[in-house]
Structure formats: structure tokens, C-alpha cells
Amino acid sequence: MHTDRNAVTLEIRRKRAQSGSNDLIDSTPISMILRPDIEDRSNHAQTKAYAGPEAAWIHSITNEKHGFLFSPASDRRLRISCAPGTFTGEPEWSYMVAHPYDSNRGFEGSSDLFSPGYFATDIAGNQTLTLQAEIITESTGATTTPSPATAQRKSERNREEFSLDEAMRNAMRSFIVKRDDLETVIAGYPWFLDWGRDTLICLRGLIAAGLIDESTRIIRQFARFEQGGTLPNMLRGSDASNRDTSDAPLWLFVACGDLMRATNSRTLLDSDVGGRTIRDVLRSIVASYIKGTPNGVAMDHKSGLVFSPSHFTWMDTNFPAGSPRQGYPIEIQALWYSALETLAGADSDAKMSDLAGRVRSSIVTLYRKDGQNHLCDCLHGTPGQSAKDASPDDALRPNQLLAVTLSAVSELALRQAVVSSCEELLVPGAIRTLADRPVKYALPVMGSSLLNDPHNPYWGRYEGDEDTRRKPAYHNGTAWAWLAPSFSEALHIAYGATARETALSILSAGAQTASRGCLGYIPEIVDGDAPHILRGCGAQAWSVTELYRVLAVLSAR
Numbered sequence: 001m002h003t004d005r006n007a008v009t010l011e012i013r014r015k016r017a018q019s020g021s022n023d024l025i026d027s028t029p030i031s032m033i034l035r036p037d038i039e040d041r042s043n044h045a046q047t048k049a050y051a052g053p054e055a056a057w058i059h060s061i062t063n064e065k066h067g068f069l070f071s072p073a074s075d076r077r078l079r080i081s082c083a084p085g086t087f088t089g090e091p092e093w094s095y096m097v098a099h100p101y102d103s104n105r106g107f108e109g110s111s112d113l114f115s116p117g118y119f120a121t122d123i124a125g126n127q128t129l130t131l132q133a134e135i136i137t138e139s140t141g142a143t144t145t146p147s148p149a150t151a152q153r154k155s156e157r158n159r160e161e162f163s164l165d166e167a168m169r170n171a172m173r174s175f176i177v178k179r180d181d182l183e184t185v186i187a188g189y190p191w192f193l194d195w196g197r198d199t200l201i202c203l204r205g206l207i208a209a210g211l212i213d214e215s216t217r218i219i220r221q222f223a224r225f226e227q228g229g230t231l232p233n234m235l236r237g238s239d240a241s242n243r244d245t246s247d248a249p250l251w252l253f254v255a256c257g258d259l260m261r262a263t264n265s266r267t268l269l270d271s272d273v274g275g276r277t278i279r280d281v282l283r284s285i286v287a288s289y290i291k292g293t294p295n296g297v298a299m300d301h302k303s304g305l306v307f308s309p310s311h312f313t314w315m316d317t318n319f320p321a322g323s324p325r326q327g328y329p330i331e332i333q334a335l336w337y338s339a340l341e342t343l344a345g346a347d348s349d350a351k352m353s354d355l356a357g358r359v360r361s362s363i364v365t366l367y368r369k370d371g372q373n374h375l376c377d378c379l380h381g382t383p384g385q386s387a388k389d390a391s392p393d394d395a396l397r398p399n400q401l402l403a404v405t406l407s408a409v410s411e412l413a414l415r416q417a418v419v420s421s422c423e424e425l426l427v428p429g430a431i432r433t434l435a436d437r438p439v440k441y442a443l444p445v446m447g448s449s450l451l452n453d454p455h456n457p458y459w460g461r462y463e464g465d466e467d468t469r470r471k472p473a474y475h476n477g478t479a480w481a482w483l484a485p486s487f488s489e490a491l492h493i494a495y496g497a498t499a500r501e502t503a504l505s506i507l508s509a510g511a512q513t514a515s516r517g518c519l520g521y522i523p524e525i526v527d528g529d530a531p532h533i534l535r536g537c538g539a540q541a542w543s544v545t546e547l548y549r550v551l552a553v554l555s556a557r
Contacts, residue, residue, distance in 0.1 A: 001174075007134035016126045026125025033120050034131060036080055037094065037113035040072040043190045046102075046111040049093050053114065061116040063089045068116050069136070077136040085121030085129065106465040162520070164511050165555070168548035169209050171521050175202065175541040176214055182221040183214055184235070188524055188537030196222065196231045196248030197314055198542050201482070203255035205545025207262050208552040216268065219255055222248075223281045224273040229288020230295055233316075244316070246297045246308035249285045250335035253342045254406070256282065269346055279346060286343055286352070289336070296383060299336075300328070303366065303387040304358040305379075306336045315399075315433065315475040320447040320467060323433075323475040327381035327390050331399040333363050334408040341407075362387065363408055367400075374421035375400040375409075380441070395443060395457075396435035398425050398483050404490040415494040422487055426506070429513040430479035431487055432528040434458050445472040452476070460529030462536070477528040478535070481513060481543035485550035492554060504554050510547045522547055 001008055014030070017023035024030070039047045040057075047053060053072075062069040067081030068089070081087075094113040103109030123129055162170070175185050179194065187198035199218060206215045225232050225240050231252065233245040256278065260266055269279040289306055292298035296309040310326040311318055337359045344352035367375040369392055377397040381390030400418050403409045409418070425432040434457060442454035452459065452472045459473035488503035510522060517523050517534040522543035524536030 005134065007132060010131045012123075012129040012131070014123050014125055014127055024125075029122035029124045031120065031122055032085075032129060033118055034082065034085075034129075035115050035118040036133075037115050038070055038078065038080075039111065039113060040070075040076070040078075041111075044107070046099075046108050047113070049095065049112040049114070053112070054093065057114050058091050058116075061089065061091070063087060063117070067119070070116065078133065079136050080131070080133045082119040082121070082129065082131045084123075085119045087117055087119055089117040091116050104463040106469070164508060164514065165548055165551045167514055167520050168205075168510075168522075168544050168551070171539070171544045172202075172205060172209060172211075172541070172548060174521075174539070175544070176206075176211075176218075179221060179235070182217045184218060184221055185541050187542070188540040189518075191537055194235045196233050196235075196245055197251055200248060200251035200255050201542045202545040204258050205542075205547075205549040207255070207258045208549040209545075210262075212259070212263060215255070215259055216271070219252070219259065219268070219278065220271055220273050222252065223271075223278050224276075226281045226284060227294075229285045229291075229293040229297065243295050244309075244312055246306065246312040246329075246332055247314060247335055249289075250332070250339050252285070253282060253339035254335065257338070257342045266346060282339075282343055282346070286339060298383075300387045303362040304355055305333050305362050305366075305387040307381070307383065307385075307387075308332050309383070317471045317474050320445055320451065320471055322445050322471040322473075323443070325378045325380075327385075328366075328379040328387045329399065330363070330367055330375055330377055331402040333359060333367075334403040334406045337363070337408040338406040360408055360410070363403060364411065364414070367392065367403075368414075369394065373417050375403060375414075375418060391441065393441035393443070394439050395441065396421060396424065396437065397433060398422055398431045398487070401483065401486040401490045404493055405486050412494070415490070419487070419490050419494045422490075425479075426484070426487060427479045427526065427528065427530075427532050428509040429484060429511075429522070430481045430526045430532070431484040432477055432479045433475040434477050434528075436460065436477065436528070443476070445476070458528070461527050461533075462525060473528075474525075479526045479528045479532065481510070481522045481524065481526070481540065482546050484510070485546045489550045489553060500554055504551075507547070507550060507554065 017026050041047050060070055060072050066083055067087045070078040092115050096110045097113050099109050099111060121129060176183055177186055184194040185199040185202045187195045203215050203218060222231055229249060230243040231248045232240040233242045256268060259268055271278050289297060290299045298307050300307055305328050308329055310324040311321045313325055313329050315323040315325060337356050340352050340356035366387055369376060372394060374396055376392040377395045377399055379387050379390035379392050401422055404415045404418050409415060424435050436458040438456050443457040444454040445451045447467055451468055457476050459477040462470055462473045462478045464470060485507055488507040491499050491503045513522055514520055518538035521539035523534045523538055524540040526532045526534050
């Protein structure tokens with residue numbers, strides 16, 4: 001992959017003949033034929049030859065000495081070239097090529113592929129064939145011969161394996177992209193844009209990897225979007241109007257805290273973000289949460305806990321809402337506690353510290369039910385209803401792990417109980433969003449009708465139609481990779497150094513998911529049910545960065 005332009009290079013090398021072996025001698029060439037298939041579509045569409053491409057694309061090909069130029073429209077052109085070798089134009093179509101993963105997701109399950117011709121070359125021992133594909137715009141010039149891969153890639157091309165943390169460190173750079181004069185993070189490939197919470201969670205791993213300058217620019221990028229205690233849930237071009245999130249502003253505190261600890265400095269707080277400092281932004285968020293934000297997030301003054309509207313947490317699916325969690329979700333309280341502690345330390349504010357203590361006390365009091373060895377996932381309630389009057393559920397979910405890792409619960413026995421209960425949720429390389437057990441507090445998923453069994457809401461396979469099949473499964477049994485490292489982190493916190501090797505062993509299961517699917521990356525989700533098929537985005541940013549971060553924590557780096 002090239003970092004300076006929209007291109008990919010594939011090198012094929014014929015190894016030298018080994019002396020004393022039956023290998024073909026180096027001087028005897030072999031003939032190689034490479035025939036590329038191409039399309040011109042978005043990742044949610046299919047190519048249908050009969051709908052126009054069959055007649056039009058043959059006229060969109062320009063044969064060149066080392067390859068061809070495909071120009072299906074004025075704003076996009078694709079050049080594929082090969083050296084050494086010659087290109088022979090010989091157009092052909094392959095029809096109804098199966099896309100089983102798309103089919104499982106409820107989309108049309110096939111597409112047609114166009115091949116304009118083939119490359120041919122002879123290759124001797126120790127020779128390399130270089131194939132390059134590049135998107136051509138007015139600014140990229142008219143290069144017609146493949147350029148060599150970067151020196152870094154050349155030095156790595158013969159390696160057969162990477163350590164897990166090295167692979168994650170390499171992978172995380174792929175998600176950092178330019179936005180205006182600063183930077184942001186693409187949440188996942190191939191579908192996602194830059195999301196508020198995802199980006200700010202990713203910062204923890206970027207900071208752990210020593211990417212301090214990049215992390216500072218990303219923090220400044222998102223801090224300048226703060227309005228009335230809200231941050232964008234998602235950025236769509238220049239549109240930052242989607243602010244349906246109660247956790248993104250709180251993750252900003254976590255990122256700032258991590259960066260200040262990593263640099264042993266508070267200078268970040270005085271950084272300018274559109275005429276304000278980051279310290280001003282953090283103060284605005286806390287003040288707005290206490291008063292109530294324009295989008296309905298508000299502190300309950302009786303308990304100190306924070307009310308979150310429906311589908312405002314990371315477990316968000318809209319229409320139907322697969323896990324609404326309106327009320328007081330446990331991880332929002334853990335993040336709120338962490339935010340108050342961060343601001344109290346930054347401002348030496350005793351009132352903020354006292355409020356943080358009240359939040360911690362309310363968590364212990366309100367989220368523990370008799371006969372239940374885990375924290376309630378959510379105190380379900382309506383706007384204006386106090387947390388003390390809300391209805392605690394009995395759903396076993398992994399969000400309670402953040403109460404341990406963010407120090408919102410300090411009692412050792414309770415920390416150990418949280419970790420012990422979440423063992424039930426573990427699958428290799430991920431953690432299920434809901435335990436496969438009945439619940440007394442009903443968790444219905446409503447579309448045009450009831451979509452699930454509210455008292456047996458576990459849904460272990462993420463497949464089928466989005467609104468009626470995948471959304472009910474998304475956070476009700478599907479296993480997520482990004483939160484799985486928090487189990488190992490919490491295990492180490494709860495049991496100390498004696499659990500370190502066990503925590504690392506559990507964490508190393510991430511190597512299984514990194515070695516299949518999108519190689520060297522961690523996916524978004526896997527099925528909660530065996531055989532735990534990889535689903536969702538093939539490369540997910542926070543899955544990569546959180547795995548790296550906790551590996552670094554447990555390795556004492």
C-alpha cells in the first residue's frame with residue numbers, strides 16, 4: 001500500500017533455485033499470465049453487465065505499453081500496469097460471480113466482472129514481477145510504468161510472521177487520515193466514516209504507541225466541534241449535526257488524561273481550539289452535563305449519575321433500536337466518574353472531586369442487585385426520572401468492565417465479581433454483548449412488530465436482513481473485538497500480577513482474528529455462536545488500537 005497516493009503494488013518474486021534440489025534452474029524462464037478483473041461501483045452496489053457496462057466499458061479502455069487505462073467517468077480513472085511484461089487487449093466478462101458474505105447480509109449475492117485483457121511475461125529465477133493499480137486524477141500525473149514499493153515494504157516482504165503488538169502498531173496507522181488542517185480516524189474499512197466515540201477511544205491506543213503529535217491533532221480536531229456539552233456522533237463531510245451520543249464527550253476526557261500522563265505535562269489543556277482552550281472545552285462539557293445538554297443528556301442531581309437518551313451509547317442502532325438503554329447505562333457512569341476526576345485534577349477543584357465520589361457511591365448502591373453477582377447494565381428510565389427510581393435490569397453485558405478499568409469501582413471483591421461474571425461472555429478474540437441466558441427484565445426489540453423474545457434476547461449470529469435480523473443481534477449476543485481487551489485489563493486490575501500471564505494469554509487470542517479475514521487487522525465483530533464467523537467491517541480501528549493498548553499495559557510498556 002502506498003501512503004502518498006491512491007495506489008497498491010503487488011510484487012511476485014520467483015525464488016532462486018536451491019543447490020542440490022530438483023528446482024528448475026534460474027536461467028530457464030517460466031511464462032506468467034495475469035488477467036485482472038475490474039469493476040466500477042460502490043461497496044454496497046453490484047455490477048450488472050446487461051445494465052450498460054457490457055456495451056460501454058469496452059470503449060472505456062485505452063491500451064498502453066505496460067498496461068491499460070480504464071476511464072468509466074470523467075472524475076475517476078484506473079491505471080493498471082505491469083513490468084516487465086506486455087499487455088494484450090482481449091475483453092471478456094465473468095457473470096454472476098458469487099458474493100456469499102453479501103448474501104448473508106441480506107444483499108444481492110452476485111456481481112459481474114470485466115477483464116479488458118491480460119499481462120504476459122517470462123520470469124527467471126530471482127526475478128520480480130511488479131503489478132500496480134492506481135487511481136489517476138489530474139494531480140497524480142501520467143506515470144505509465146509501475147513504481148517500486150517503498151523501502152519499508154521491500155524490507156518486510158519476505159517475513160512470514162509479525163508479533164501481535166507489532167502487527168497492531170503497523171495496522172493502526174492505516175486509520176489515521178487528514179481532515180482539513182488536522183487529522184481524524186476512519187472507524188472501519190470498508191463502510192465507516194469518522195465517528196466521535198470511535199475516534200476518541202482509538203486515541204488511547206495511538207497514545208500508547210507513542211503517536212503523540214497525531215493524537216494531539218486529533219484531540220484538537222474533535223474538541224473544536226464541542227457545543228453545549230455535545231460532540232459529533234459522526235462526521236459526514238463538513239456536516240457535524242449528528243450529535244446523538246452521550247459517551248463521545250466523556251471519552252474526550254479519557255483521551256486527554258492518557259495524553260497528559262504519557263507526556264507528563266498538562267500543556268495540552270492550554271491548546272487553542274477555535275478561540276478556546278481544551279480546558280475550556282472540558283469545563284463546558286461537565287457544566288452542560290450537570291445542567292442538561294440540548295440533546296437530552298443530563299445529570300440526575302439526586303444521585304450524581306448521568307441520564308442517557310435511547311441509543312446514545314456505543315450500543316446504538318436506529319430504527320429499530322436493538323438495545324435502546326434509555327436511562328443510566330453503567331459505562332456512561334464510569335466515564336462520567338473518570339471525566340470528573342480528570343477535571344478535578346486539572347483544576348484542583350474539590351467540588352468536582354466530591355461529585356466524583358458521589359457518582360462512585362451511587363454506582364455501588366444502585367447497580368448491585370440481591371442475588372446477582374454482576375453489576376446491572378442499565379437503570380432503565382424516562383427523561384427527568386431519577387436513577388433511584390429507575391428500573392435495574394438483570395442483563396449480563398460487558399459494559400461493566402469499564403467500571404473496573406476506569407476505577408469507578410474500587411472495592412476489590414466487586415472488581416473480582418465483575419471479572420468473574422464476564423468470563424461467560426468471552427469468545428476467542430472478542431467478547432459477547434449479552435449472555436446466553438434468560439432475563440427477568442424484558443429487553444424487547446421493536447420494528448414494525450416485535451422482533452425478538454424479550455425474555456430470551458440473546459441472538460448469536462449476525463446475518464440476514466439488517467432491520468429484522470442483524471440489528472436485533474448487533475448488541476444482543478454478537479461478540480465485539482474492541483471491548484475484549486478490557487476483560488484482560490480488568491482481570492489484571494482485580495487480581496494483580498499473579499493474573500498477568502493469564503490476562504496476556506486471553507488477549508493473545510486476537511492473533512487468531514488477525515490471521516484470517518483482513519490479514520494483520522482486527523475485525524469489528526464475530527458471531528457470538530461457534531464457530532464465531534468474522535462479521536462486519538474487516539478492519540476496525542478501535543479493535544486494533546485497544547488490543548495494542550492493553551498489550552502495552554500488560555507488558556508494562
